[in-house]
Amino acid sequence: MTDTTTEVVATRAAHEEPLVSVRDLTKHFPIMKGLLRRQVGAVRAVDGVSFDIYRGETLGLVGESGSGKSTTGRALLELDSPTSGSVKFDGLELTTMSNSQVRSLRPRMQMVFQNPHASLNPRMTVASIVGEPLSEHKAVTNSSERGDRINELLTMVGLRPAHANRYPHEFSGGQRQRIGIARAIALSPDFIVCDEPIAALDVSIQAQVVNLLERLQNQLSLAYLFISHDMSMVRHIADRVAVMYLGRIVELAPVDVLYEQPTHPYTRALHSAVPVPDPKLEASRGRVILEGDIPSPAHPPPGCPFHTRCPVARANCAHDVPEWRELKPGHWVACHFADESGW
């Protein structure tokens, strides 16, 4: 992306209504103990995240396992009801809606799952998998129209209409993911949550699926929330990127800014941890090796959630929660010392 597009992304907020607007979203899972199954605590999987997604853009959501990225995606779509916070889709508040009201919005917001082996019913043919949303939401009136639409969808994702009567087990992982994508775009949605859509695929197949997602985005002006732990793929596909750690977003910025001028120590450590497929560069670059592991979201540390592993933590990080603030237009960060550079 060029500098001008970075500026476009950064200043977009001032001019345009976001398609999805998330404010202080939390999702806590209760921990029950004892004979009476009393609640003794909570796993704070998502602990107050806020972000916007605009029409036709891709927001990348990166973080390690247990950071709450998938839970954010699910809570956003009301697949798991959020504990608190607000989610607005095209101006409509989802968290206070009844199930049937949310259901009526489902055609406009869809999901692509990580594991294409588990997300397709093995007893349904490809035609019935891809056609199910069409019949459920009465998007087609008769069976010939339905058949035509299924063929059209399969062609769009790079499969052949002849595949329609086969079962999922007859396909490879990459092809199954294409079926999952065909199902997601069947009702011409505006927004798709892609939850680690390439994590289960082989390297040579990942590029195929990412190219397909990008092509469909251009054709159908889709907005994506692209959840992934693969930093290099997110850099490729995303317009803006949010970094999650222990249920919170610690930094959010246009992709170039996040990768070239990261300010949060965790973002920097993540960059440094990703191995680059270039032996010469690997030998020369400096490394920030974090100590220890991500703490348990059932007992998040007080203050800044990252202070236990932060290489530049100071005394006040252990009790003061850093404010979520806008450093520059479009560049948000939660760190007390984000504006001090050169550590």
Place this chain on the structure above:
Amino acid sequence: MNPDEVVLEVDDLRTEFFTHDGTVHAVNGVSFSLRPGEFLGVVGESGSGKSVTMMSLLKLIPMPPGEIVSGTAMFDDIDLLATDDTTLRSVRGGKIGFIFQDPMTSLNPVLTVGYQIAESVRLHTEAGKKEALDRAEELLTLVGLPDARDRLKSYPHELSGGMRQRVMIAIALACSPRVIIADEPTTALDVTVQAQIIEIMRGLRERFNTAVIWITHDLGVIAGLADRVLVMYGGQIVEEAHVDELYSQPTHPYTQGLLQSLPRLDQQGQELTSIPGQPPSLFEPPSGCSFAPRCPHVFNRCLEENPSLVEVGARHRVACWWDTVEGKAR
């Protein structure tokens, strides 16, 4: 390092699995050698035969249905594939250490980690119980586990994924092996923890001069670690080269495709170049080149004859009928 000295020499290894659905040709004639202290990366996708190759060397594949159909693997003047079980048992864990992908399933959940490390020490050396535990503590410190003495009493479930993998490395190192085979040791870990493990391996390598075979699907992980890399596809080695040469001048169309399909953090991304098609089915023995259906340079000979590895540079071998450097058939 003596350039001619070899610690492990594998020749024409073939492993097949006889299943209800037919014969799976998992490894189709793999030959390679390993020098003392060398770090050998093995890259391939799932089903490329990279794990089965290394497992076959120590007969760690389920037999039946698996069967090593042919080949030799010379280690210390012993042919590992022909030797008896007693000798093989002394080699496993003693002279050749193993690190598996998932440390939770390879550690025994009902034994303390101290016991499990000491067990390995006592099996392969004369050490007594006390001595073995001291050695275990030393090993845990070596792999960067804090409070090693207390950790000896921990059970695997009390440790995080990264810590468990450190215990696995400690067990693999227990008897100062000449070779360590690491099968996707960081695939189940987060990137920041993976970086810790890579850093440990880098340090250990400099210290012990143990040869390491590191199996992975991630071209990034071995770029900064390996001396030499084998690229596997369809149960065969398709390219073998020094790490710098492999990344700067990949010669096999598959290696080229793999490297081009990666988005790179240090490069601005355009449309990704993808390799069309699907990985091969292993139910048929390869008649031609197994990459032919996906290859941009395919011509008649590729479909009829399976190419064998030919030398294209110093310790750089490639199995392809098309010379990608000259742009013509070999």
